[in-house]
Amino acid sequence: MKDTTDLLVQERWRVIDQSVSGLYISALQSFGMDDTLCASVGSGEAPATARAWVHQRTIVLGIQDTKLPYLINGNDFLQDQGYEVIVRNSGGLAVVLDEGVLNLTLVFPEKEKGIDINRGYDAMWQLVQEMFADYGQDIEAREIIGSYCPGSYDLSINGQKFAGISQRRIRKGVAVQIYLCVNGSGSKRAELIKQFYELSKKGEETRHVYPAIVPEVMASLSELLQVELTVQDVMLRFLQALQSKSEQLFTASLSPEEVPLFEGYYDRVVERNQKVLGE
Template sequence: MPFTNEPITVIDQTYDGSNKLDAFADTNALLELCGTYQRPFIHFWTTALPTLILGINDRHLPRLNQALQSLVANKYDYFLRNSGGLAVISDLGILNISLFIPQETVIYTVDDAYEIIKGLISMCFPQLDIASYEIEHSYCPGKYDLSVNGQKIAGIAQRRTHDAIVLMLYLSVSGDQDHRSDVVTDFYNAGDAYSQTDWKFPVVDKTTMTTIQQLGMPTVTLKDVENKFLASVSKEGISLDLTGYQELLASDEYLLQQKKQLRKMQLRNEQLPRI
């Protein structure tokens, strides 16, 4: 049974340094509209600049100021999101996929919802044996990490309102995954993460993470993965709306909600130390 009977509107965006907070303002706005109008969405996005996206727990690093300085030294941008506990990285080799599912008639459990997006990613790469369990020494480890042969390729988080779910997945498609891991390691070391016991921060082992390109698909691109994901959705019997996003993003309802959510993101990020 498909997870929605409505056409799913597809949105594709790249954020630069000047509008990086829009990434999660858009996510939050789409989640509200998904619930209000029972309208499903797929939001593909990435960042033009290498960016470390802090989780809410990262605010508790003993030396957060120094941790952020390490990012600047590594030529990384950064911001604080409002979901997930720990840092992840976004750049032009990483595809972020947010899947918005209405819940008016069918209520999915947390695990059932995770299985939906895991199934779609598995359909994208039938040649890979994709498992879901926590990869302990990856960055931002979680119960539904997606991995191949013990190496993580994706992490998933979810947020819920009363009438909707968003499943947020990042997929490492290409690029230097070892360097990404080094940047996160530097971040936590500079932040003195392991000097305290109130909060658990990962000790990152770069050998626990890899990319789709490194798994035998050296020429695959983010656009290739987007097309594979949409094909997987279509195979589930769900129709795609590839043009409705233009009207949606220009609508008064969306612009009002996005403005509201962006202000929340701005206030959240004003809590970070100035570097």
């Protein structure tokens, strides 16, 4: 892993904490929020911003998932299980959100040299390693075959995945996003997505490749570390790790200038979902 300390070290880190309030809003708002922060941080109108968010039972599909031949069957199944189904405005594949999954976003300004894509991923990986350093476990970043939304920056302990990282770039702003399965059963979440793909594909040949999910390769941090962790436990670790990287760590909400920007980006996310899912 390259040295990414300079990326994590910011003079000021603004923190927007929606780890509790997010439970009462749709996850669609989170994707509008991250696009807003990309634009405002990228333009220099806002400082580097970290956001934490948790939503109730939601399945977030990637654009590629919307090409599944029997998507309606898979969606009906997920909704029958009590999940809202939405489509994010970026790549990747289906992931599970619920009250035991903490999502973190780091938004950096892309200055003169730019931020290499792996450098953004490495920064988040490094932060997570520091958050859980006291457990003495080796947190690897490599693709875990059989997991949902597999990628080269899956985070795992002893071959079991507990987190996935993605990126979003808008107007010289870089948002690095991670979902951390804090507690609950990682394999049960994976089983849900496995059934979704089976119902949405029905064994047909497809243009896109979808993962053959093996639920046992996924777990939560509580399962892997053999300790009962809560989302707020992990939030404290997150804030402490970020505090060590900054001269000033402060909590805030969107600025008055960012509010109309958010309304525009959120409307786009909603429109895209209505177009793709017909809702």
